[in-house]
Amino acid sequence: MFVIMNMNKVSDCERNRLEKITRFRLPQYFYKVGISIIAITFVMMFVRAFAMEGDTEWLKLILQKAFLVGMLCMSISKDKEEDELTVKLRMQSYAWAFITGVVYALVMPYVEFGVSNVVHSGGEAYKDLGDFQILIFMLMVQLMSYHALKRYR
Numbered sequence: 001m002f003v004i005m006n007m008n009k010v011s012d013c014e015r016n017r018l019e020k021i022t023r024f025r026l027p028q029y030f031y032k033v034g035i036s037i038i039a040i041t042f043v044m045m046f047v048r049a050f051a052m053e054g055d056t057e058w059l060k061l062i063l064q065k066a067f068l069v070g071m072l073c074m075s076i077s078k079d080k081e082e083d084e085l086t087v088k089l090r091m092q093s094y095a096w097a098f099i100t101g102v103v104y105a106l107v108m109p110y111v112e113f114g115v116s117n118v119v120h121s122g123g124e125a126y127k128d129l130g131d132f133q134i135l136i137f138m139l140m141v142q143l144m145s146y147h148a149l150k151r152y153r
Helices: 002-022 030-051 057-076 084-120 131-151
Strands: none
Touching: 030 057, 057 131, 084 131
16 A cells, blocks of 8 residues: 555656646746847858858857757747646647658658769769757747747637
């Protein structure tokens, strides 16, 4: 009997931790912070691509990470009106982002391989998608689907 009581306490504690994590939101102003980070990063990516000479691979990696942080800030910031419906819509958008991200990661390398072989008519090598490309895609899908779901509620 004592073992069952301890198991119930452990499962309740784990459930509370999981709920706390899923309910975590940044304050609403972080949405604007995320947009600012993305805008600055986007401009810097163009500056790096067209105005900088030499080896700037380190800057590219930093800008990619900053872009991801900006989109993440937008994704987990609160809305002005945060209620049960917006929480449900947000969870649906995360589910859509995950599903489409997995399909994208499975299908897109073969599409790129096929297209590059048709265009270049040579033996192009198979390339795997990078983590940045998959994460950006998933965050874009989440943000777009969340805002679409909110608009049509």
